[in-house]
Amino acid sequence: MATATEEVRLSRVGKRPVNIPKGVTVNLSDVKVDVQGPKGKMSVPIPAQVIAKKDGDAISFTSSAPGRDGARLQGLARALFASAVKGSAEGYERVLELVGTGYRAEVKGKVITLALGFSHPTNVEVPASITAVVPPDSKGTQLVLTSADKALLGQLAASIRDLRPPEPYGGKGIRYRGENIRRKAGKAAKGKGK
Numbered sequence: 001m002a003t004a005t006e007e008v009r010l011s012r013v014g015k016r017p018v019n020i021p022k023g024v025t026v027n028l029s030d031v032k033v034d035v036q037g038p039k040g041k042m043s044v045p046i047p048a049q050v051i052a053k054k055d056g057d058a059i060s061f062t063s064s065a066p067g068r069d070g071a072r073l074q075g076l077a078r079a080l081f082a083s084a085v086k087g088s089a090e091g092y093e094r095v096l097e098l099v100g101t102g103y104r105a106e107v108k109g110k111v112i113t114l115a116l117g118f119s120h121p122t123n124v125e126v127p128a129s130i131t132a133v134v135p136p137d138s139k140g141t142q143l144v145l146t147s148a149d150k151a152l153l154g155q156l157a158a159s160i161r162d163l164r165p166p167e168p169y170g171g172k173g174i175r176y177r178g179e180n181i182r183r184k185a186g187k188a189a190k191g192k193g194k
Contacts, residue, residue, distance in 0.1 A: 014074030017058035018082045021089045026059060028052050033059070035090030040129060044084045047073040051080070053127030087148035094157040096143040099155055100172035103164075104140035107132045112143065116164040116174070124160055127152060142177075 020026055024037040033044045033052055046052055049065035050073050059081065063074035086092075098105055104115045112124040112132050126132045130147040134140055143160070149152040157176070168175035168184040175181060 011063075011071040011078070014063070014071065014076075014078040016060055016078070017055065017060040017083055018078065020085060023116070024085060024089050026054070026085075028054060033084070035081070035084045035088045037085075037148070038168060039091040040088050042084040042088055044080045046075075046077055050074055050077045052077070055114050063181075081148045084148075087150050091146055091148050092150050092153050094145045094153055095130035095177035096145070096157060096160060097175050097177055098141045098143070099166065099175065100164075100170075103172070103174075105134050105143045106140060107134050107143075112160070114160070114163065117172075122163055124163075127156065130156055 010192050020036075024035060027034040027148065029048070032046055035042050035044065047063075049070070050061055050063045053060050053062070061074050061078045061081070063070040063077075065073050096105075096151075098114070098116075100117060102115060103116060106113045110126045110128070110132075112126060114122045114124065116122055124191075129149050130145055130153060131148075133144045135142055135144060144152055144158055161174045164173045166175045166179075166181045168182055171181055171183065
């Protein structure tokens with residue numbers, strides 16, 4: 001519990017202003033910041049004791065919360081706003097790779113149909129703000145997800161990966177592009193040492 005005599009601490013990340021790129025418009029209010037750009041429109045809530053100020057083409061955040069909470073809330077507000085600005089200007093992308101015999105992905109409208117070695121195909125609903133595409137040259141083994149909302153995109157990618165996480169022996173499953181899977185030697189490798 002913070003006392004009244006405790007000074008306000010600032011976050012090292014939160015102190016840095018966020019520059020607004022061309023083509024992105026920002027509307028400030030006391031409780032939220034609305035960001036609109038070529039890739040989408042987002043709204044970021046501002047914590048109660050954090051104040052957002054516009055200085056030219058940059059927005060900075062300050063906190064009046066005492067003690068450590070000031071730095072935490074300031075850093076949180078700045079990080080959420082920075083990811084919203086980047087998402088609405090450039091967008092975010094997640095690439096999932098399906099590794100395994102017969103593992104395939106297919107997109108029809110806003111539904112992803114996955115063949116993952118189960119007795120039935122698995123369907124995943126795609127939220128309206130996310131675009132899902134299977135590149136034609138991947139033969140259904142890659143799934144590209146794009147969106148302006150970083151958190152929603154990461155949540156969808158993680159829930160798809162959880163349907164069949166990569167296993168350490170054969171490496172089969174759904175993985176992020178560039179993800180390093182820790183591999184284990186199977187029982188056959190133990191017998192060769194004798």
